Amino acid sequence: MAIESAPYGIQYDLPSVCYFEVYKDGTVNQIDNSRRAISDQIESSLYQAYFRALRRECDIYFSFADSNGNVFLYKADDLDALADSIGIVRPSDHVHNIRWSYSKEDPGKGRYAWLDIEFLCGCELSSLNKRVMVKQLKEMFGWEVILSSINSIPSSKRTIQVERKSIKE
Numbered sequence: 001m002a003i004e005s006a007p008y009g010i011q012y013d014l015p016s017v018c019y020f021e022v023y024k025d026g027t028v029n030q031i032d033n034s035r036r037a038i039s040d041q042i043e044s045s046l047y048q049a050y051f052r053a054l055r056r057e058c059d060i061y062f063s064f065a066d067s068n069g070n071v072f073l074y075k076a077d078d079l080d081a082l083a084d085s086i087g088i089v090r091p092s093d094h095v096h097n098i099r100w101s102y103s104k105e106d107p108g109k110g111r112y113a114w115l116d117i118e119f120l121c122g123c124e125l126s127s128l129n130k131r132v133m134v135k136q137l138k139e140m141f142g143w144e145v146i147l148s149s150i151n152s153i154p155s156s157k158r159t160i161q162v163e164r165k166s167i168k169e
Helices: 045-054 081-086 128-139
Strands: 020-023 028-029 059-065 071-075 099-101 112-119 159-164
Touching: 020 045, 028 045, 045 059, 045 081, 081 128
Parallel strands: none
Antiparallel strands: 020 028, 020 059, 059 071, 099 112, 112 159
């Protein structure tokens, strides 16, 4: 059976994805895909495997089952897409040029605010890169963005939900 490269636009951070790495000597290790571990404070197994794959020490593969029970196996060839999806900020990432304002949907009070943002640098935000973009927005503005407010459609303009107390005027 030939193993295909991951299809364009695959969501690497789905909870049903099972990762493993294959070393040059044929050794296979399962990779922990814990959501809690993928953060600024704790380096997850997937985070560490990403850097081993960059150094060409191993290749990363993943499998998942669809709603019909069909199992798919792919090689994670696009390591940049994998990094974006799981929230690994790379040194080559640029500083985003963003225009933002409170959305007309924002009630003006409450724990969460709705912001209209536009990436003037040509970048897009979607479920494929939301974890890395959320980290970058936190670094740039201090915003605590709610991940679930970001849908799958890539767009340079969108409305996101942010913890109101994290917004500095």
